[in-house]
Structure formats: C-alpha cells, structure tokens
Amino acid sequence: MKKIINNKDRIVDDMLSGYIKANSDRVKFSNNSKRIILRSQPKNNEKTAILIGNGSGHEPIAMGWVGEGLLDANVVGDIFAAPSGDLIFEGIQELKKNSGCVLLISNHAGDVMNGEMAIELAKEHNINADLLLMYDDIASAPKGSEDQRRGGAGTTFIYKIIGAHSEMGEKKESLLALGELVRDQTRTLSIAVAAGVSPISGEKIFQLDDDEVFVGMGVHGESGYGRQKISSSKKIIKFMMDKIFDDYSYIEGDIVIPFINGSGATTLMELLIVYNDVEEYLDKYKIKCFKPLVNEYITTQESAGFSISLLNSNEQMRDLWISPSSAPYFHL
Amino acid sequence: MHNTYKKWILNTYDRVKSEYVELDKLDQLVGDGDHGSTILKGVTIAKQSYLENLNSPLDETMATISKQMRIEMGGASGILMTIFFEESGKIDELNLTLSIIDIFEKSIEKIMKRGKVKAGDKSILDIYIPVLNFLQKNSDFQSKKNEINEILSLSLAKTKEMEARVGRAKFLEKKGLGFIDPGAKSTEIILREYFAAIL
Numbered sequence: 001m002k003k004i005i006n007n008k009d010r011i012v013d014d015m016l017s018g019y020i021k022a023n024s025d026r027v028k029f030s031n032n033s034k035r036i037i038l039r040s041q042p043k044n045n046e047k048t049a050i051l052i053g054n055g056s057g058h059e060p061i062a063m064g065w066v067g068e069g070l071l072d073a074n075v076v077g078d079i080f081a082a083p084s085g086d087l088i089f090e091g092i093q094e095l096k097k098n099s100g101c102v103l104l105i106s107n108h109a110g111d112v113m114n115g116e117m118a119i120e121l122a123k124e125h126n127i128n129a130d131l132l133l134m135y136d137d138i139a140s141a142p143k144g145s146e147d148q149r150r151g152g153a154g155t156t157f158i159y160k161i162i163g164a165h166s167e168m169g170e171k172k173e174s175l176l177a178l179g180e181l182v183r184d185q186t187r188t189l190s191i192a193v194a195a196g197v198s199p200i201s202g203e204k205i206f207q208l209d210d211d212e213v214f215v216g217m218g219v220h221g222e223s224g225y226g227r228q229k230i231s232s233s234k235k236i237i238k239f240m241m242d243k244i245f246d247d248y249s250y251i252e253g254d255i256v257i258p259f260i261n262g263s264g265a266t267t268l269m270e271l272l273i274v275y276n277d278v279e280e281y282l283d284k285y286k287i288k289c290f291k292p293l294v295n296e297y298i299t300t301q302e303s304a305g306f307s308i309s310l311l312n313s314n315e316q317m318r319d320l321w322i323s324p325s326s327a328p329y330f331h332l
Numbered sequence: 333m334h335n336t337y338k339k340w341i342l343n344t345y346d347r348v349k350s351e352y353v354e355l356d357k358l359d360q361l362v363g364d365g366d367h368g369s370t371i372l373k374g375v376t377i378a379k380q381s382y383l384e385n386l387n388s389p390l391d392e393t394m395a396t397i398s399k400q401m402r403i404e405m406g407g408a409s410g411i412l413m414t415i416f417f418e419e420s421g422k423i424d425e426l427n428l429t430l431s432i433i434d435i436f437e438k439s440i441e442k443i444m445k446r447g448k449v450k451a452g453d454k455s456i457l458d459i460y461i462p463v464l465n466f467l468q469k470n471s472d473f474q475s476k477k478n479e480i481n482e483i484l485s486l487s488l489a490k491t492k493e494m495e496a497r498v499g500r501a502k503f504l505e506k507k508g509l510g511f512i513d514p515g516a517k518s519t520e521i522i523l524r525e526y527f528a529a530i531l
Binding site for chain 1: 356359360364365366369370399402403405406407408409410411412446447498499500503504505
C-alpha cells in the first residue's frame with residue numbers, strides 16, 4: 001500500500017485535525033468530540049439545523065460540506081464505517097438549541113441503524129429531530145423498490161438544496177418534504193474503472209481486469225449491472241443513460257441538474273468528456289441542463305470511475321442549488 | 333459473577349487478538365476487509381473498561397462497556413454485536429437457566445429489530461438463534477457445554493452456504509456464497525468464550 005499516512009489507527013484523526021487547521025475560518029471541532037465538525041459561526045437558533053453522520057474514506061464528503069448554506073455539522077466515523085448512534089446523538093445535541101434538526105442518512109446498513117438509534121435518543125431527550133433517508137443508486141435495487149437503493153452521489157442534491165432552504169428559515173417539516181421530493185426525482189448510476197486500496201487492509205477494494213469496467217458498482221465495491229469490456233465514453237454513457245431513462249420517465253422540456261462525480265482517481269479531463277457526452281444524450285431528448293457539477297466530491301480512495309446523477313428539477317430546486325455556500329469543498 | 337464475566341471478557345480478547353488477522357482476510361472476500369480489526373478495537377476497549385468497572389453492579393458494568401464498544405467500533409457491527417454484551421449484564425445467579433435464556437431471547441429480538449434481519453440472512457443471528465433453540469429445548473443445558481460448542485461450530489459452517497440478504501455482502505456478485513460470514517465467526521468466538529466462562 002502506497003499512502004502518505006503516519007499511523008493506521010490515527011488516519012481519521014490526523015486528517016480531521018488537518019482539515020480544521022486548513023479551514024479554521026469556517027469550521028471547528030465540537031468541544032466534546034474531535035469527530036464532530038461544526039461551523040465556526042453557527043446559524044441562528046430559530047433556523048432548522050442539518051447534519052449527517054457518515055463513514056470516512058470518501059472525502060471531501062461530508063466534512064467538506066459543513067458551512068453556511070449547507071450543513072451545520074458532520075459526525076465522522078472510522079474509514080468506511082458509520083459513526084455510532086451515541087456519537088451521532090452527540091452531534092444532534094450540539095444543535096439542540098435550533099428550532100429543529102434534520103439528520104441526513106445515506107442508505108447503507110450501518111448508517112441507517114446508527115442514525116435511527118440517534119433519533120430515538122434525541123426523542124427520549126425531547127429534541128425535535130427527524131431522519132431523512134437518502135437513496136438514489138438505480139443499480140442497487142429494481143424500480144418499485146426505490147427505498148431499498150443505496151445512497152450514492154445524487155444525495156448531494158439533497159444536502160445542498162435543503163441546506164440552502166434551511167438558511168432561509170424554513171421549518172423542519174418543509175425541509176423534509178422538499179428533501180423527499182428531491183430524492184424521488186434523482187437518479188444515479190456509477191461505473192468502476194479501477195479499484196482503490198483500503199487504508200485499513202492495504203488491499204484493493206474489489207477486483208477488475210485492466211480492460212474491464214463495472215457498471216453500477218457501489219462505492220465499497222458492491223455489485224451492480226455487471227462487468228463489461230471498456231469502450232468509448234460515448235458508448236459507456238449511452239449504456240448508462242439508457243438505464244437511467246428506463247428507470248425514470250423524463251419528458252421533453254424537463255430541466256435536469258447533472259452531477260458527474262469522480263471516484264478519486266479519474267482525471268478532470270475524463271470527467272469533462274463524460275459530461276460532454278451526457279449533455280449530448282440529454283439534448284437528443286430535448287432535456288435541458290442547469291448548472292452542472294463536475295468534479296470529485298464523493299470518492300473511495302484512489303478508485304477510478306465516475307457516477308452520473310440527474311435531478312429532474314423545478315424552479316425552487318434550481319434557485320436553492322445555486323444559492324451561495326461557504327462550505328470549504330463545495331464549488332459550483 | 334464479576335469474576336466469571338471478567339474471565340469471559342479477557343479470554344475473548346485473547347482469542348480475537350490471535351485470530352483478527354484471519355478475520356480481516358475473511359472480510360476481504362465479502363466486505364471491506366476490516367471486521368477483525370473492528371472486533372479487536374471493540375474487545376480491547378471492553379477489556380480495559382471491564383477492569384475499570386469491577387466495582388459497579390454487573391448490569392451497569394456491561395451497559396458501560398457495551399456503549400464504549402459501540403462508539404469504538406461504529407458501523408453495523410458496533411451497534412449489533414454489542415447488544416449481547418449489554419443484555420448479558422442481566423444474568424441472575426439465583427435463576428441462571430432462565431436468565432440465560434432470557435438474555436438470548438432479548439438479544440435476538442433487539443438484533444432483529446435494529447438490524448432488520450431474520451434467520452437465514454447470513455448474519456450474526458444465524459449463530460444466536462440455533463443456540464437459543466438448544467437452550468430452550470434443554471433445561472439441563474448447564475451440563476451440556478460440549479453440545480453447545482458443537483452447535484456453535486455447525487451454525488457457523490452453515491453460513492457458508494447462505495446468500496447474504498443483509499449488509500454489504502448482499503450487493504456482491506455472489507452474495508458471499510461459499511464463505512462463512514465474518515460477523516458470525518466473531519460471534520461464535522464471543523459465545524464460545526461466554527459458555528466456557530459461565531458453565
């Protein structure tokens with residue numbers, strides 16, 4: 001394993017310490033835990049707070065999205081492991097003075113179990129908090145079983161849109177409703193090109209031959225539609241977009257927000273070629289694109305590959321998507 | 333009972349310490365390759381915390397170490413595997429047989445609820461449930477340690493032929509078929525050491 005680290009047991013702590021030092025104008029540690037990242041300047045208590053608990057190893061998500069117009073807190077777990085419900089609850093307690101609290105949870109087994117436990121603890125302590133489960137990866141469960149799908153890169157739309165909405169003073173119930181609508185109108189499909197190395201085991205996270213790609217593979221090497229020989233960007237994009245279009249009914253005139261997310265070791269050159277082909281595909285169906293996001297945001301170490309996420313948007317979503325944010329690693 | 337439980341925790345730590353590399357290797361085939369390291373983190377804090385809480389009532393001690401293990405381990409294994417540790421604090425020396433059955437019943441109920449998991453899903457439950465069935469059918473189980481150990485081995489082996497319906501393994505191409513479940517393996521260690529200590 002070739003990684004620049006000090007001690008395997010301190011990877012997450014060292015990383016977070018560096019992150020806080022590098023962005024001390026915008027984020028800080030909680031006084032109670034160095035696994036809880038907070039805004040340096042908390043938002044007004046009358047507003048609803050938004051936080052997420054997630055495993056690390058996927059940076060810059062989600063610590064990089066704590067900031068004005070986005071998240072209020074991120075509770076950080078070990079590498080590829082959700083933080084415990086106890087720790088997520090501590091994160092919620094940091095925000096208990098806010099009028100309400102929305103806990104975002106990406107649909108992965110450990111995240112959900114610990115998120116649900118944290119919400120139960122919050123309710124026992126009379127804290128007004130609810131969980132919003134996020135899922136979007138069409139390869140992980142069939143149409144009709146959307147709530148069984150994994151959370152993928154398309155969850156970004158929820159973070160940003162309800163984060164921005166909360167900044168305007170919207171109440172928890174309205175944020176949850178908007179978050180669910182964004183979720184229901186988002187589809188994501190990913191492709192793996194080469195495996196990254198787990199910092200814990202030192203081994204490749206999955207096995208792929210040099211001339212193979214894997215459509216629908218999850219961020220931890222979970223299976224999807226299967227292996228195929230690598231081909232041109234246009235052919236790969238057509239295959240992936242056909243799957244997305246089979247899953248969601250788009251109509252002429254729809255305006256989608258596209259997000260092309262790199263998995264950690266895919267060049268910006270390739271991601272922009274991919275975006276070019278995605279927009280060309282959408283253009284054939286007379287579907288317009290609005291302010292796309294093209295970069296590496298939800299990574300799995302040095303994995304190569306990307307995902308395509310599309311949010312079929314309305315005007316409110318688009319306005320919130322482009323509203324300003326001070327989060328250190330969110331740049332439209 | 334504190335000395336018995338101390339023996340359980342310390343022996344479990346020793347077993348995990350000597351087997352965690354193998355457990356990591358097993359998890360590389362069906363998960364993200366860190367189950368052994370995660371369990372080792374859990375039992376390391378359990379050992380340390382147990383020795384610090386020897387003077388508290390047993391149920392309080394076990395609730396404390398269960399919470400510390402959960403925080404240290406995180407993930408699905410942290411929250412599910414520590415349920416038994418917490419429940420085990422409710423053992424009643426004056427009513428040993430029934431209280432042990434109750435510990436298993438409550439643990440299984442909580443694991444099913446929290447993990448949304450059932451028998452045959454290829455999980456830690458596929459160790460707990462056959463053990464509970466045996467305990468319920470054999471009121472004299474206190475004298476049948478060898479049979480309990482056989483059930484543990486057999487139940488673990490059976491997970492090899494199961495397709496995972498929960499956790500990360502359910503998304504793998506072969507759903508973990510052909511490999512024993514890493515969580516079931518660590519559970520087998522924990523329960524084998526538990527019965528070795530209490531019976």
